[in-house]
Amino acid sequence: MSPRTTEQNIEIKKEKRTTIIDAALEVFAEKSFMGASVSMITKKAGISKGLLYNYFESKEDLLIQIIHEGFDEFVHVFDPNKDGVLTTDEFEFFVDETFSLLKKDLPFWKLYFSIIVQPAVMALVQDKLMEFIGPFIQTLVEYYQKTGVKNPEAHAMLMGSIMDGVSLNYIMDPKNYPIEDVKKIIIDKFK
Amino acid sequence: MSPRTTEQNIEIKKEKRTTIIDAALEVFAEKSFMGASVSMITKKAGISKGLLYNYFESKEDLLIQIIHEGFDEFVHVFDPNKDGVLTTDEFEFFVDETFSLLKKDLPFWKLYFSIIVQPAVMALVQDKLMEFIGPFIQTLVEYYQKTGVKNPEAHAMLMGSIMDGVSLNYIMDPKNYPIEDVKKIIIDKFK
Amino acid sequence: MSPRTTEQNIEIKKEKRTTIIDAALEVFAEKSFMGASVSMITKKAGISKGLLYNYFESKEDLLIQIIHEGFDEFVHVFDPNKDGVLTTDEFEFFVDETFSLLKKDLPFWKLYFSIIVQPAVMALVQDKLMEFIGPFIQTLVEYYQKTGVKNPEAHAMLMGSIMDGVSLNYIMDPKNYPIEDVKKIIIDKFK
Amino acid sequence: MSPRTTEQNIEIKKEKRTTIIDAALEVFAEKSFMGASVSMITKKAGISKGLLYNYFESKEDLLIQIIHEGFDEFVHVFDPNKDGVLTTDEFEFFVDETFSLLKKDLPFWKLYFSIIVQPAVMALVQDKLMEFIGPFIQTLVEYYQKTGVKNPEAHAMLMGSIMDGVSLNYIMDPKNYPIEDVKKIIIDKFK
DNA sequence: CATGAATGAGATTTCATTCAT
DNA sequence: TATGAATGAAATCTCATTCAT
DSSP, X not given: OOOOOHHHHHHHHHHHHHHHHHXXXXXXXXHHHHHOOHHHHHHHHTSOHHHHHHHOSSHHHHHHHHHHHHHHHHHHHOOSOTTSOOOHHHHHHHHXXXXXXXHHTHHHHHHHHHHHTOHHHHHHHHHHHHHHHHHXXXXXXXXXXXXXXXXXXXXXXXXXXXXHHHHHHHHHOTTTOOHHHHHHHHHHHHO | OOOOOHHHHHHHHHHHXXXXXXXXXXXXXXXXXXXXXXXXXXXXXXXXXXXXXXXXXXXXXXXXXXXXXXXXXXXXXXXXXXXXOOOHHHHHHHHHHHHHHHHHTHHHHHHHHHHHTOHHHHHHHHHHHHHHHHHHHHHHHXXXXXXXXXXXXXXXXXXXXXXXXXXXXXXXXXXXXXXXXXXXXXXXXXO | OXXXXXXXXXHHHHHHHHHHHHHHHHHHHHHHHHHOOHHHHHHHHTSOHHHHHHHOSSHXXXXXXXXXXXXXXXXXXXXXXXXXXXXXXXXXXXXXXXXXXXXXXXXXXXHHHHHHTOHXXXXXXXXXXXXXXXXXXXXXXXXXXXXXXXXXXXXXXXXXXXXXXXXXXXXXXXXXXXXXXXXXXXXXXXX | OOOOOHHHHHHHHHHHHHHHHHXXXXXXXXXXXXXXXXXXXXXXXXXXXXXXXXXXXXXHHHHHHHHHHHHHHHXXXXXXXXXXXXOHHHHHXXXXXXXXXXXXXXXXXXXXXXXXXXXXXXXXXXXXXXXXXXXXXXXXXXXXXXXXXXXXHHHHHHHHHHHHHHHHHHHHOTTTOXXXXXXXXXXXXXO
């Protein structure tokens, strides 16, 4: 039996880590952070309880890492224009891309919404979320400044709220929510 | 000598019940249902743990009663027009009234949003919520049918989603959210 | 409103006391002493919890008084012959009377059997029970000495055990237990 | 380094399970099911409260498993003749074996008697008990039919009651109960 | 004499986390 | 790296008892 190479070990670790995160995401989405137990997660991941603690320091740490990585990936994917100022076409792309990302990782966004409505849990990931949401809103503010509406800040806030509201309703019932029609109306009215 | 009269006891019960519900609402709003403990609630209410169970059968029962009473009151207050069809003026009133109610009972609506994103908790109050949300959406659909837009269902869904999104953002930071400006934009664009 | 006379008050107290004991007996019989709660008893008796403590010092005291009174009454009724020595006819009467008493107060005897199999509860009423059971067995020993069997002590123990065994099975299912036939066999074989 | 082997874990589980059951049996025998607390059991077993729930779903489940296994073992040991019909010699063996089993596991039979006198607890194990007691009585009925007594059913019931009564008295005070002499009288009179 | 709201200790149960292997 | 038995703190809930009225 030759020992595993370092590369193989790293690969194995990465895969197992992903397995755990995926399982945790599903359980968190269903039960929320407080309602999910470590047992549920390890059972779903098909690993022992002890092993989870080789990868994450605690249940809280697991949550934090999930959120951090989720948003890092999000920011990576979602940045239509490096300078942060949107053209009208980019605004359309922006709306489109947001809902497209939603579909790709429903459990993550379910977790996101369950976190933001729980101050006690929100505190754990507040910084990371702000790091992401801040520029997002800022980009919108600048966009509406450019379009010349009277109250760009309120427009940006509303637009952000709409994205939240539509996302929230979509993830609760993706099958029946008329996301495409809704998207068209949004773009039509808010571009 | 003589025992407390029945009237006195009823009065005591009513008041204490309200005390408990108010305390529970605050704790639920802060920690969500799963994250709130009965100890936290009774401590905030200034009573012993045991006493809560003189008033509510269980923590679940407490939640259910809070939700039921909250929505019963809501429906009582919020009914712009008995026939369920809105005029444009009533639509304005409708938007206005929604946000006005929000302000009156922030903890209740925080609880509401923390529930709808937790399937396991949502199941406990699903029926009651649907009883309330169904007609709400239906009223919007009928309104948009009357205004003659191309896709009234999608408009209604979007409008409902917007109310959710704005409410969600408002309750998370009522001080800084430009609710009045946002309301004007909504009415302007969606009436 | 003239005040109640002392006699009336004593009468009322006695009746209420009986009401409580009867209720307690039923609940104890169904749930056993440990499984019965004071609430169950007061509910069944139709009184407040506080009132029970006007009549009995504690749940334990209630049990003790029930047992004491039950056996005092039993001894009062059940004493075929003052000198404690049975004739054959009296032996028949003795068996007959035992089962007859059983029928008259099933809950009491259910309680009795649930107590004797619980050392921790038995300790509370041990003395009273022994006060009653001792002479009972002694009478049987003397009877079998008189009949000239080889081992009167063992006969007496067996006879006592039989009375227990039959009683136990009878109270568990009075409708279906062939108590009359069984009695005949006992008298036939053990007189 | 390497985790415990599956065999080791199975071994540990089996032993600990036995430890818990033995402790529970002692506590149940002393306090009865309702009067025994999980704390008492785990303290006697020398384990933490939490661990009991790795082995049994609940206190009720613990009781049920004890009863099931107890009777399964009993039926295994106690089956004088496969065809279920006793000869006179087998009847003697039957009586003998019953009391012999009693001696081997006093706490179990104490538990048994404390259960049958508590309807609320009896309900939990009713089925299992009937599964065992039914054939037992049936075998006796057939035996007395064969001996040609007038009322075989009553004889069988009485015989069952006697076994109960003697057992009950024996387990309450094994040191002083003249079990051998009593056995002889039973066999003499009821064979 | 009578009520039942209230308490607090303790019951059953859950669960994040540790650790021997 | 991986296991899962084990812990202990804390959760939900029960209940005998007290006490203001």
